[in-house]
Amino acid sequence: MLTDLLTASNPLPEELDERLAAQLAFVVEVDRLKTVLRQSPLAAAARRENDAEHSWHLALMVILLAEYADEPIDVGHTMALVVVHDLVEIYAGDTPLYDTVGAATQEARERAAADRLFGLLPADQATLLRGLWDEFEAKSTPEARFAKALDRLEPLLLNWMARGGTWRTPGVTAAVSRARTSAIAEASRALGAAAEAIIGEGERRGWVASEA
Amino acid sequence: MLTDLLTASNPLPEELDERLAAQLAFVVEVDRLKTVLRQSPLAAAARRENDAEHSWHLALMVILLAEYADEPIDVGHTMALVVVHDLVEIYAGDTPLYDTVGAATQEARERAAADRLFGLLPADQATLLRGLWDEFEAKSTPEARFAKALDRLEPLLLNWMARGGTWRTPGVTAAVSRARTSAIAEASRALGAAAEAIIGEGERRGWVASEA
Numbered sequence: 001m002l003t004d005l006l007t008a009s010n011p012l013p014e015e016l017d018e019r020l021a022a023q024l025a026f027v028v029e030v031d032r033l034k035t036v037l038r039q040s041p042l043a044a045a046a047r048r049e050n051d052a053e054h055s056w057h058l059a060l061m062v063i064l065l066a067e068y069a070d071e072p073i074d075v076g077h078t079m080a081l082v083v084v085h086d087l088v089e090i091y092a093g094d095t096p097l098y099d100t101v102g103a104a105t106q107e108a109r110e111r112a113a114a115d116r117l118f119g120l121l122p123a124d125q126a127t128l129l130r131g132l133w134d135e136f137e138a139k140s141t142p143e144a145r146f147a148k149a150l151d152r153l154e155p156l157l158l159n160w161m162a163r164g165g166t167w168r169t170p171g172v173t174a175a176v177s178r179a180r181t182s183a184i185a186e187a188s189r190a191l192g193a194a195a196e197a198i199i200g201e202g203e204r205r206g207w208v209a210s211e212a
Numbered sequence: 213m214l215t216d217l218l219t220a221s222n223p224l225p226e227e228l229d230e231r232l233a234a235q236l237a238f239v240v241e242v243d244r245l246k247t248v249l250r251q252s253p254l255a256a257a258a259r260r261e262n263d264a265e266h267s268w269h270l271a272l273m274v275i276l277l278a279e280y281a282d283e284p285i286d287v288g289h290t291m292a293l294v295v296v297h298d299l300v301e302i303y304a305g306d307t308p309l310y311d312t313v314g315a316a317t318q319e320a321r322e323r324a325a326a327d328r329l330f331g332l333l334p335a336d337q338a339t340l341l342r343g344l345w346d347e348f349e350a351k352s353t354p355e356a357r358f359a360k361a362l363d364r365l366e367p368l369l370l371n372w373m374a375r376g377g378t379w380r381t382p383g384v385t386a387a388v389s390r391a392r393t394s395a396i397a398e399a400s401r402a403l404g405a406a407a408e409a410i411i412g413e414g415e416r417r418g419w420v421a422s423e424a
């Protein structure tokens with residue numbers, strides 16, 4: 001949590017005005033999201049996915065899959081939620097979906113990270129981004145519920161393509177996968193049915209265990 | 213251009229309905245954007261940036277920097293433009309900003325890639341994504357002009373942080389960098405001035421050459 005800002009060793013030109021300088025220093029700092037690795041393997045290469053790529057993938061899924069939201073959603077607002085949703089992991093790290101130990105401290109770690117990260121921005125934008133992150137975490141709007149659903153659906157697709165992926169984490173079964181992805185059906189009956197098709201067929205093929 | 217789809221070797225479950233199956237196969241296929249490398253070095257790690265990370269970075273910049281657009285813009289629409297803008301590079305590859313040889317064939321290669329890629333989607337969504345990509349390329353709206361400006365500003369920030377980066381490409385000078393990033397000032401006087409501050413100070417420090 002006490003790492004220097006990336007721009008500390010190489011400040012942006014002094015002639016920028018204060019507000020824009022803070023915004024651009026933040027834009028540079030969040031480059032770190034590209035280095036936060038998730039557990040999910042890519043479908044297109046033999047390496048794990050990072051948070052920035054994952055966030056982009058969700059944004060595209062919002063555009064393509066919004067029609068399946070059970071409650072009407074604003075596409076632009078949902079995109080803003082997914083673009084911002086993992087930023088705190090820059091300082092808090094990724095907590096894998098199947099990591100119950102990490103989950104216990106996740107909330108406190110992420111809240112401290114949010115205070116530091118969003119505090120770099122001008123006050124109005126700190127409030128804006130903190131609000132988007134809180135909305136996503138609390139699933140307090142149709143947009144947040146749909147964003148959370150996509151956040152659960154994307155790794156299911158990657159597990160399918162890997163013929164296992166994080167489904168092979170010790171202790172994970174089809175029932176555990178169903179429980180961890182229940183947010184999908186909460187926001188979309190159609191995508192919930194697709195998730196069940198993927199988990200069910202994955203189970204039949206032995207890509208996710210039936211019993212622990 | 214004739215690569216099989218990623219899902220060809222591992223089709224999604226058959227019970228998905230046709231429209232959703234096509235959409236999800238597209239979602240899987242665009243995982244490839246995470247493997248398309250740009251020339252720009254990351255600020256946060258010693259490797260080059262990929263197109264998916266870059267597209268995410270632009271989407272966040274839209275949220276933070278929209279206030280500097282000289283013409284009013286719709287933030288959600290601008291995010292959709294940047295999320296989609298590099299997709300054709302999945303089949304056409306990245307054409308670096310300073311690659312004049314590649315630039316000669318870029319338009320034809322990218323148009324063929326767009327036909328194939330967007331053709332995977334249901335017809336209405338193929339039209340939607342093709343329209344977003346055409347709008348971005350043609351800079352035909354305030355949103356597209358601002359999206360293009362951010363597409364030019366982000367690598368300038370990465371070059372600054374690398375104390376050179378692609379500025380050190382043979383043949384590139386401060387004048388070349390100014391010409392290649394003129395889209396920034398076309399959409400935003402404030403961001404255009406920031407770009408000039410970055411290039412000008414980069415030149416004074418010897419990170420970009422004054423003369424070829």
Ligand SMILES: [Ca+2]
Nearest residue numbers: 298301306307
């Ligand atoms: Ca490009």
